[in-house]
Amino acid sequence: MTTHVSRRSLLGLAGAGVGAVLLGGCADDEPSGPTSPQQIDWWHIQNTDPMLPVWAEMARLYTTRHDKITIEVNPLENEVFKAELAKVTKAGSPPDLFQSWGGGLLREQAEAGLVKDITSEVSPWIGQLLPAALQPYTIDGRIYGIPFDIGMIGFWYNRDLFAEAGITSPPTTWAQLLTTVQKLKSAGIVPIALAGKDKWPGHYYWAYLAMRIGGLGALRQAAEDGNFNTPDFVAAGEHFRQLIDLQPFQPGFRRAEYGSSNGQAAAMGNGEAAMELMGQWAPSIQASSSTSKLGIGGQLGFFTFPTVEGGKGEATDAFGGGNGFAVGRNAPPATVDFLRSLLRSENQRWAAETGAVLPTNLAAVGRIKDPNNQVVAAHLAVASGFQLYLDQAFPPAVGEQINKSVADLIVGSKKPEQIVKDITRVAQKQ
Incomplete structure (x- = not known):
């Protein structure tokens, strides 16, 4: 169930793909509209700036061009x-x-049977998208969803706060990260912002540590046999406890949500914490959640998750995923065409220019103007391997247990050797 792809199928394919897209530019021609009224019920999670108004405008423009269609x-x-x-x-x-x-x-x-197999409908234009981004939406060779965004998790940090603590460069090893946290605490600076209430941000640490210690092979094996009760996964928890024991998170982190006015992103956007481990969307959510609505601007930097001494994982193995859309089983016929419109090159370029989206349409990759997103894209382009978020890669019950177990580890109610048993028990029931 886990998703692993090589570096050649990531953004490094963009150069070859763009030419094919340009040669096949007629694929962006508008199709003829429906002859009977249809209403599309569209749910998404871009409920803040900058993408909230962009999605709304894309829907409005589509209905303007197709007078028989309404979009809720x-x-x-x-x-x-x-x-x-x-x-x-x-x-x-x-x-x-x-x-x-x-x-x-x-x-x-x-x-x-809750979602439509859209393979035949999207086949005329699916070649315009990054192959790596499509993998999580491809089930047994059939396509059930379309990705509009792809990215990876890494550390976003405040350059000014690092400098204030005398830190001259981001850490590249786990030991250096622990030292960085200690220096920040000594300078009276909150080292890390964490949304403890939401649980899913915490699982990023344990998952990345499992990758760095056991390599992608450890995740692949767990996907096959459901067994997380292995030395590598226990060691991931033990290393995470080293960080937790330093009490690196902001006061009240257990009650903090990710995107609320006093949550993880706001702590970064307001300059109240030095780091957060988060995806490519982080800069835009930091800004929209901050008091100024601007975030920390040029003070923001990015570095990849550190290596672990003696670990089997590569420093260039990336952990992350993307955002996409699936089509419900009772969706009207126009739904896939509207989805196609969201993935057209001009709309993907528009989304890319907000800084909140790393596009999946090859023709739009070059329109990434936000310097933070350019950095993430550059890391993805040289990724040696890729692992989908664990709470998405595995069946929902397993993903929920991973998030819950890591949250238990963070608050100290469970030990590393206990959480792997809890996760394994759920995984082997699937």
């Missing part, structure tokens, strides 16, 4: 979205178009 846009906060989607899918009535990260949950939805 429902922007939802991430956790609210997950809860509401679970309710409607359990009732057998998924939205027509809805946010998806692919992986284990999409497989379950496909096997339950």
Whole structure:
């Protein structure tokens, strides 16, 4: 269930792909519209600037050009979205178009007949997209969703706060990261912002440590046998405890959400913490969550997750994923065409220019203007391997247990050797 891709299938393919897109430019021609009224119910999680108004305008423009179609846009906060989607899918009535990260949950939805197999409908234009981005949405060779964004998790840091603590360069090893945290604390600076209430941000640490210690092979093996009770996964928890024991997180982190006005992103955007481990969307959410609505601007830097001495993983192995959309089983025929419009080169360029999206359309990759996103794209271009978020790669029950178990580790209610047993118990029931 896990997703692994080589460096050749990541952004490094963009150069060859763009030429093919330009030669096939007629694929962006508008199709003829429907002859009968259709309403599309669209759920997404871009509920803040900068993408909230962009999605709204794309929907408005589409309905202007297709007078028989109306689009009901429902922007939802991430956790609210997950809860509401679970309710409607359990009732057998998924939205027509809805946010998806692919992986284990999409497989379950496909096997339950909740989403449409859109392979034949998208085949005329699917070659315009990055192959790596499509993998989490491809189930047994069939396509059930389309990615509009691809990226990776890494550390975003405040250059000024690092300098204030006498730190001249970002850490490249786990030992150096621990030293960096100690220096920041000694300078009276909160080292790391964390949304403890949301749980999913915490799992990034354990997952990355498992990758650095055991290599991608450890994750691949766990996907096959459901066994996380191995020395590599235990060691990942033990290393994470080294960081947790330094008490690096902001006061009240256990109650903090990711995108709220007093949450993880706001702590970074307001200059109240020196680092956060987060995806490519972090700079835009830091800005929109900050008091100034501007974030920390040029003070923001990025570095990849450190290596672990003696670990089997490569320093260039990336952990992350992307955002996409799946099509509900009862969606009207125009839904896939509207989805196609979101992935057209001009709309992907528009999204890329906001700084919140790393586009999947090869023709739009060159329009990444935000310097932070350029850095992330550069790291992806040389990635030696790729691992999808664990709470998305595995079936939902396993992903939920991983998030819960890592949260237990963070607050000290469970030990490293206990959480791997808890995760294994759930995984081997699937």
